[in-house]
């Protein structure tokens with residue numbers, strides 16, 4: 001079985017038994033005032049599209065791409081139930097094999113997906129002034145939550161280096177500093193703007 005098919009099967013199984021789409025991630029909800037009033041948005045590796053649905057509710061024309069056909073089917077059903085048929089485009093797509101075209105989006109959201117090879121394509125895909133919202137797991141962690149494979153977790157301040165060409169608007173990485181019962185732990189969140 002190829003790696004791509006194995007990934008697709010793994011996620012199809014998870015989404016077949018997922019109860020609901022769930023809520024948008026914190027980096028998007030907490031910073032939604034930064035979103036443009038109109039434009040084109042993409043949720044990359046969207047799963048069941050919790051962030052894409054949030055973007056569509058803000059009035060943005062929204063694309064949502066994921067390799068899992070089960071996730072995309074469930075997202076399309078949800079979008080229809082929420083009356084998002086026009087201006088909402090969910091697509092089964094391997095984003096590594098088929099990344100975004102340059103200058104095609106005003107907003108890109110990535111949550112809990114990390115493929116470092118896509119960093120140049122993400123930056124190129126944003127139009128000038130466009131925003132990237134990113135939230136995912138960090139290697140600095142205070143418990144066992146999230147993936148065990150360190151490749152799927154960000155090294156200390158890594159997101160800042162990966163997107164160092166962009167203008168930083170929001171960054172939070174509490175790491176293991178201070179009271180572990182409080183704060184934003186195990187993850188990193190960032191909003192950055194293409195210059």
Ligand SMILES: C[S@@+](CC[C@H](N)C(=O)[O-])C[C@H]1O[C@@H](n2cnc3c(N)ncnc32)[C@H](O)[C@@H]1O
Pocket residue numbers: 007008011044045046047048049050065066067068071093094095096097110111112113
């Ligand atoms: C941890 S889930 C996160 C889903 C979503 N971003 C969220 O936060 O709910 C990772 C997602 O990446 C997708 N994925 C993995 N490799 C992919 C690829 N090459 N192209 C598109 N999607 C991919 C999986 O199908 C899965 O939905």
